[in-house]
Amino acid sequence: MNPMPATYLWLIPLLPFxxxxxxxxxxxxxxxxxxxxxxxxFTAAPAALVAWLLTTMCSAGAPxxxxxxxxxxxxxxxxxxxxxxxxxxxxxxxxxxxxxxxTGVGFLIHxxxxxxxxxxxxxxxxxxxxxxxMFFMSVLVLASNFLLLFVGWEGVGLCxxxxxxxxxxxxxxxxxxxxxxIVNRIGDFGFLLAMFLLIxxxxxxxxxxxxxxxxxxxxxxxxxxxxxxAICLLLVLGAAGxxxxxxxxxxxxxxxxxPTPVSALIHAATMVTAGVYxxxxxHVLFNSSPLALTVVAIIGAATAxxxxxxxxxxxxxxxxxxxxxxxxxxxxFMACGVGAYAAGIFHLLxxxxxxxxxxxxxxxxxxxxxxxxxMRKMGGMRTRTPITFWCMSAGVFAIAGIPPFAGFFSxxxxxxxxxxxxxxxxxxxxxAGLLTAGMTSFxxxxxxxxxxxxxxxxxxxxxxxxxxxxxxxxxxxxxxILAILxxxxxWIGIPAALFGSNRIEHFLDPVFANPAATExxxxxxxxxxxxxxxxxxxxxxxxxxxxxxxxYYEKPGTAAALAERNxxxxxxxxxxxxxxxxxxxxxxxxxxxxxxGILELVVDNGIVDGSGAAADATTRGLAWIERKQISGxxxxxxxxxxIGAAAVIAVMIFGNSLWGHL
Amino acid sequence: MPVPTAYYLILAAMLFSIGxxxxxxxxxxxxxxxxxxxxxxAVNLTFVAFAHMWHQVSGQIFVFFVMVVAAAxxxxxxxxxxxxxxxxxxxxxxxxxxxxx
Numbered sequence: 165m166n167p168m169p170a171t172y173l174w175l176i177p178l179l180p181f182x183x184x185x186x187x188x189x190x191x192x193x194x195x196x197x198x199x200x201x202x203x204x205x206f207t208a209a210p211a212a213l214v215a216w217l218l219t220t221m222c223s224a225g226a227p228x229x230x231x232x233x234x235x236x237x238x239x240x241x242x243x244x245x246x247x248x249x250x251x252x253x254x255x256x257x258x259x260x261x262x263x264x265x266x267t268g269v270g271f272l273i274h275x276x277x278x279x280x281x282x283x284x285x286x287x288x289x290x291x292x293x294x295x296x297x298m299f300f301m302s303v304l305v306l307a308s309n310f311l312l313l314f315v316g317w318e319g320v321g322l323c324x325x326x327x328x329x330x331x332x333x334x335x336x337x338x339x340x341x342x343x344x345x346i347v348n349r350i351g352d353f354g355f356l357l358a359m360f361l362l363i364x365x366x367x368x369x370x371x372x373x374x375x376x377x378x379x380x381x382x383x384x385x386x387x388x389x390x391x392x393x394a395i396c397l398l399l400v401l402g403a404a405g406x407x408x409x410x411x412x413x414x415x416x417x418x419x420x421x422x423p424t425p426v427s428a429l430i431h432a433a434t435m436v437t438a439g440v441y442x443x444x445x446x447h448v449l450f451n452s453s454p455l456a457l458t459v460v461a462i463i464g465a466a467t468a469x470x471x472x473x474x475x476x477x478x479x480x481x482x483x484x485x486x487x488x489x490x491x492x493x494x495x496x497f498m499a500c501g502v503g504a505y506a507a508g509i510f511h512l513l514x515x516x517x518x519x520x521x522x523x524x525x526x527x528x529x530x531x532x533x534x535x536x537x538x539m540r541k542m543g544g545m546r547t548r549t550p551i552t553f554w555c556m557s558a559g560v561f562a563i564a565g566i567p568p569f570a571g572f573f574s575x576x577x578x579x580x581x582x583x584x585x586x587x588x589x590x591x592x593x594x595x596a597g598l599l600t601a602g603m604t605s606f607x608x609x610x611x612x613x614x615x616x617x618x619x620x621x622x623x624x625x626x627x628x629x630x631x632x633x634x635x636x637x638x639x640x641x642x643x644x645i646l647a648i649l650x651x652x653x654x655w656i657g658i659p660a661a662l663f664g665s666n667r668i669e670h671f672l673d674p675v676f677a678n679p680a681a682t683e684x685x686x687x688x689x690x691x692x693x694x695x696x697x698x699x700x701x702x703x704x705x706x707x708x709x710x711x712x713x714x715x716y717y718e719k720p721g722t723a724a725a726l727a728e729r730n731x732x733x734x735x736x737x738x739x740x741x742x743x744x745x746x747x748x749x750x751x752x753x754x755x756x757x758x759x760x761g762i763l764e765l766v767v768d769n770g771i772v773d774g775s776g777a778a779a780d781a782t783t784r785g786l787a788w789i790e791r792k793q794i795s796g797x798x799x800x801x802x803x804x805x806x807i808g809a810a811a812v813i814a815v816m817i818f819g820n821s822l823w824g825h826l
Numbered sequence: 827m828p829v830p831t832a833y834y835l836i837l838a839a840m841l842f843s844i845g846x847x848x849x850x851x852x853x854x855x856x857x858x859x860x861x862x863x864x865x866x867x868a869v870n871l872t873f874v875a876f877a878h879m880w881h882q883v884s885g886q887i888f889v890f891f892v893m894v895v896a897a898a899x900x901x902x903x904x905x906x907x908x909x910x911x912x913x914x915x916x917x918x919x920x921x922x923x924x925x926x927x
Contacts (some may be wrong), residue, residue: 796923802849 171809173217173253174230176210178304180298184209187295207298211267218260221434228674230255231308235658236573237629242311249369254308258675262305262441263508265516269433270298272642276524279638280531290330290423303435305441310359310369313442317355318404320435321348327430328422340418347375347415350466351405358398365391368744369735375448388452396449398454399442399461406441407493410467414744416490420482424527425602427482432489432523433516434749440496440512444505447676448654451503461501465596468494470741472603472639476610477727477737480537484611489519491600504581505676511574512659513668517653518562518571519617521646525556526652528635528643539611549634553616560612562654564605565705567698570654572705575601576698577657577666577747583697597766601701604800614715661691661698715724830916834875841868855907859900866896 183206191199202455220226233252235241242249255263274294281290297320304316321344329341359369366374378384403409408416419431430436440745443450443460463804468491475487492515500510522811530537546553562569579601583594620632634640656671658664715723727734736742793804845865852858870889873877911917 797851798919798922799853806850807848 170230170232172213173230173255173306174234176213176267177299177302179206179209180295180302181212183295184292184299187288189290189385191292194288195585196282196287199288199291201346203295204271204274204278206272207241207267207390210298210302211271214263214267217255218264220255221255221260228256230701246367247363249309249312250309251312252308252370253306254371255306256675257672258441258444258509259305261513261672262437263302264686265437265513266301266305266434269520269646270301270429271611272645273425273429273433273520273524276428276527276639276642277552278794280425280527281423282333284386284423289329293323293326293330294396294426294429296796297327297430297435301438302437308371310362310371313445314355314359315621317402317438317442318352320430320438321345321406321437322353324348324419324435325428327426328419328534330422332425333561334421336581337421340415340421344415344419347412348405351402351412354398354401354405358402360394361391362394366396369744371445375531378448384452393453393455396446396453397459397561399446399449400456400460401440403442403497403615404438407436407497408441408467408490409439409494410461410470410498413467413471413490414747415743417486417740419478419484420486424482424523425528427486428520428523428527429446431486434517434699436489437496437512440493440500440508443497443500444509444656444676447500447503447505448804450500457501458587458589459501459587461582461593464494464497464501465593465600466494467491468498468600469495469596472600472607473737474740476603476607477734479539481539481542481615482537484524484539485519488522488604488607492519492563493596495575498582498597499578502582502585502587502590502593504578507574507577507581507674509672510668511578514570514574514650514653514657517646518559518650520567521555521643521650522560522563524643524646525552525559525641526637526677528552529556531635531639532632539614542615543618544616545632546616548620548632551640555640555643555647557612558650560608562650564608565601565701566605566709567649567702568654572702573654573657573659576701577659579701580659584693595624598701598704600611602704602708605705606712608710609712610716613712617717641815643690659694660702661694831875831879835840838868838871838875841865842869853918853920855910855919856918859907862906863896863900863913866892 183202186202186206187194187199191202194202202769217230221230231252231254233250233473235250240248241251262740272293277290277294281287284290300316300319300323304313304320307313307316325341325345328344329338331337332341362369362374366377367376376390387636401412403788405412416431416436420427422431448459471490471494475484475491476486478487492511496508496511496515496575499505499511529542529545529549529552532545532552532756533542558569562571565572567573579594579597582597584590655664656666657666739745793800795801834915845861845868848861848864849858852861870892873885873889873892877883877889907917910922914922916922
């Protein structure tokens with residue numbers, strides 16, 4: 165075939181790394197234009213490489229996977245007594261989609277950042293981190309074994325921490341960074357344990373070897389029955405940490421402390437989808453454990469509906485989007501949980517478009533209002549920032565699931581697959597998904613109406629130094645491209661029921677390799693069911709739109725009155741179900757009590773410091789005795805000498821008779 | 827009838843003890859120096875006594891060594907004493923306590 169892509173595969177992660185090195189070491193001394201140019205160049209090149217890779221892989225007769233093992237000077241990465249791990253990259257169709265999202269959306273967000281961060285301090289630092297993130301994210305999706313995936317996994321976590329805490333002088337930002345890092349650590353703990361179990365049972369961490377062992381030897385399904393569910397559940401813990409699912413979702417809303425492009429790139433489009441990617445990548449493992457799959461589906465559905473309910477009452481524009489991201493990630497998890505991996509990845513793709521767009525558009529609005537994030541102080545932005553408004557509208561319609569925008573096709577596919585899956589809970593899951601769809605539509609149109617319609621908030625822009633203005637073209641260009649993608653991005657997955665061919669699922673067939681199952685379901689139930697389900701979800705979305713329209717456009721007082729009447733329910737959602745408070749009371753406080761009471765007082769102050777103090781006192785005491793003899797009096801020295809000599813003689817004469825008998 | 831070896835040894839022990847006592851009691855550096863010589867010669871006496879007793883010449887050879895070393899030591903020691911006297915105008919060891927910690 166074509167050997168060229170494999171040869172240049174390593175450039176895809178390495179180029180952003182080079183950008184990171186240049187900006188990270190020299191950036192402080194370089195002018196802003198050069199820093200921006202370096203960052204853009206070293207992300208545009210991988211994007212071009214990925215595009216080239218895509219055309220090669222899509223051409224007829226192309227291999228389903230491309231492997232590239234990197235062995236500098238012929239050395240393996242790790243080779244310890246029977247365990248081998250290579251620095252190896254694999255490209256298959258799943259990786260291609262992820263790479264496309266990471267490099268494509270990543271590049272667009274880099275362009276946007278040039279405009280958004282133009283007046284910020286630490287410009288070079290921002291782009292260095294952003295390039296480093298691109299490096300780790302590419303490694304994550306290209307990795308051909310769990311260990312290398314974990315390297316990328318931890319690396320993006322690090323970049324996430326660095327970028328959330330970008331404004332590190334702000335205490336809340338620094339704390340949010342720490343929170344994200346620590347919560348992710350819990351998930352990584354599960355991931356690590358899963359890897360240890362895989363090494364114990366399979367002796368390798370290579371994806372292809374592990375999956376081949378399971379698929380080629382059906383007896384493994386029985387043999388592995390006692391450890392495969394454990395491995396899968398531990399992997400789910402890891403994925404829940406990275407992808408902000410219950411119970412580890414709490415870090416994502418706080419992560420909005422970072423600059424908005426970071427929220428768009430890391431906390432919406434790419435990094436947080438790593439968990440979904442990982443579950444899809446390990447679909448062979450998960451398919452062998454129905455228990456783990458059900459857990460994934462339940463976590464996904466619960467997170468989707470839970471986060472959506474919180475998102476409905478938030479006032480901070482970025483927090484609404486954050487909860488919406490958690491909710492949409494829950495959708496993807498639900499899709500994976502019912503075995504519809506392709507639908508999950510499809511939603512991942514469309515979500516990357518419209519959620520990145522929504523964040524960037526929100527960033528544009530925030531930029532226009534000189535940093536205002538509270539939606540109550542916005543309004544009437546439609547006339548002030550018209551281009552942003554139109555782009556944002558594309559994103560809002562897409563996420564709300566209005567046809568023919570991108571979100572409709574992917575969301576509908578997930579709902580359909582959930583409804584027809586053979587999971588015993590499929591109706592419940594479907595209802596949860598449908599309810600979430602309605603809620604999503606409501607809170608997105610709430611955001612839309614509150615921000616862009618109604619009376620402009622006069623009080624704000626009289627105080628502001630700058631007048632309210634539309635953003636520069638560097639920020640609007642990525643918005644426009646993403647808006648177009650949010651409109652047409654879903655068309656690659658138009659289902660057969662709507663006279664499409666669902667190309668995305670066929671594109672992913674070589675990876676997930678169970679086309680027969682979905683085809684069978686489709687032909688058995690016919691297209692009627694699919695159309696009915698699609699109609700129901702569109703109606704739900706329209707209902708969400710209508711409620712938002714009445715509440716926030718026609719009769720703006722209604723929502724407040726309703727909240728007044730149901731103040732208890734409202735308070736529960738407004739305060740995010742007190743989950744943070746619950747964790748603080750039942751996990752963090754006891755742990756702090758343990759560390760302060762036992763570890764600090766007993767272990768550190770008592771044992772560690774105590775042993776030091778004891779050694780100090782002993783030495784001091786001996787030295788005191790010693791010092792008494794160094795009197796400076798020669799005759800006293802002579803006396804000691806004589807006593808010593810006498811003692812030696814005494815031992816020589818009497819010692820034998822004394823100790824000889826013992 | 828020859829003198830028994832024990833007599834020599836007792837005499838040597840007495841000389842040595844007198845040397846130690848003088849070394850510890852006396853304050854004048856020169857007296858202390860003399861008491862060291864006394865101890866050295868007490869040891870020499872035991873060497874000679876044993877050499878005679880065992881009919882071995884090595885003990886006597888050792889005495890010559892000790893004498894040579896003692897002579898060298900006396901030369902160096904007296905030089906030090908003279909320089910101490912020049913700088914401090916005293917030979918009282920209790921006042922030579924600069925090394926006190």
